[in-house]
Amino acid sequence: MSSLSKAPSQNKSPRPVDLRIQLGDYFKFPFRERVLDSESNTTAAIYFLRSHVEEIAAAYDINPSGKTKRHLYDAIREEIGRPPQDGKPFSQDDLLALVYDLGLTPRREPALVTELYDLSGAPVGGKHLYTLLEAAYVDVILGGNDGQRMFWPSRIQPVHEATGSYRDACSEYIVDSSFKDESINNTDALDTAADLGADAVVLADVWHDMKATVDALVDGVAHFESHEYDGEVILPLQPPFGECADRLLDHGISDFAFAIGGLKNENTDQPKLSAAREVRAVIGDDAHLHGLGFGLTPPLATAIRDDPDLLDSLDYSTPIRDFDTSVKAGDERLSVVAAQASSRLIEDVRLVTPFAQDATTQQHLGAFGDD
Structure with a gap:
């Protein structure tokens, strides 16, 4: 008999997916329907859109006006007696506290629901994927x-490639400013982010021109403050990076995420690590620091494990771009590319978790052995 038809074990603790579905039922979010009725590998993913977080906030009389999605997460935590988490999405403990606070009884969903969720297009079963992601020292964002x-x-795409279908297929979506296309400006980036309901937008910088970048970012922040877009804003820095960050701070611009730009084409990791340390020394440990197009090589991963506060997030497109060129052309070639990219992503993310071990100390494990 297929495990999909078996009744769930009632003595098992509810998982995050169970709690999300239960909250979805309470607030009438279409989470259960998304899992059961989905005909694609990605649309079954369960996550909270800003509109969902706003509705939960409204249940606690929290006014969402002027608050980002991250601010709303922490405002809700405060109402249910949970500590702030720098605006991170709800953890399992947060979800459990929310379920109890709403007078619900946490429950384990039938296997049909949760096992379909586990198979909903993730490169590995959903629970294993999130175990890796929650343990990672940095957020790994895919371009x-x-x-x-x-x-x-988590996905990032430039303005000229950003689409609603990609936004709907992930839980965190970032619109990049397409800085190499001079016809696309901060207005385009903010408009696109607002239209798609993006979680964050990268403002436009000027390639390897620090002074022009500072001017562009100062103007971009001023434009953001009067724009309808209300998500997170990421400020890309150009070399000299420390001075670029310092000048923005001199303009009173500090309550934003910073990013290191201009190094996407570097073939070695040292310039990226040096830039991250230089900026971190200026902005402090509490500010969010992102590596734009940093990639994730073993040496970079080692540096992150050795200094988990160095970066908060990074993005790269290497898993998709560097596919096996022997894959024959034709229909569904991208399916093979996606499978290869999935494997690469899982391998790379594990390198920035405590689970990774140096090759010299790692003991041999049999195929599919316990780890």
């Missing part, structure tokens, strides 16, 4: 185009 053939929680 590139895989035709939405796999689920990855």
Whole structure:
């Protein structure tokens, strides 16, 4: 008999997916329907859109006006007696506290629901994927185009490639400013982010021109403050990076995420690590620091494990871009590319978790052995 038809074990603790579905039922979010009725590998993913977070906030008389999605997460935590988490999405403990506070009884969903969720396009079963992601020292954000053939929680795309279908297929979506296209400006980036309901937008910088970048970012922040877009804003820095960050701070611009730009084409990790340390020394440990197009090589991963506060997030498109060129052309070639990219992503993310071990100390494990 297929495990999908078996009744769930009632003595098992509810998982995050169970609690999300239960909250979805309470607030009438279409989470259960998304899992059961989905005909694609990605649209079954369960996550909270800003509109969902606003509705939960409204249940606690929290006014969402002027608050980002991250601010709303922490405002809700405060109402249910949970500590702030720098605006991170709800953890399992947060979800459990929310379920109890709403007078609900936590429950384990039938296997049909949760096992379909576990198979909903993630490169590995959903619970294992989130175990890795929650343990990672940095958020790994995927760029590139895989035709939405796999689920990855965090995506970044430039303005000229950003689409609603990609936004709907992930839990965190970032619109980049397409800085190499001079016809696309901060207005385009903010408009696109607002139209798609993006979680964050990267403002436009000027390639390897620090002074022009500072001017562009100062103007971009001023434009953001009067724009309808109300998500997070990421400020890309150009070299000299420390001075660029310092000048923005001199303008009173500090309550934003910073990013290191201009190093996407570097073939070695040392310039990226040096830039991250230089900026971190200026902005402090509490500010969010992102590596734009940093990639995730073993040496970079080692540096992150050795200094988990160095970066908060990074993005790259390497898993999709560097596919096996022997894959024959034709229909559904991207399906093979997506499968290869999935494997690469899982391998790379594990390198920035405590689970990774140096090759010299790692003991041999049999195929599919316990780890």
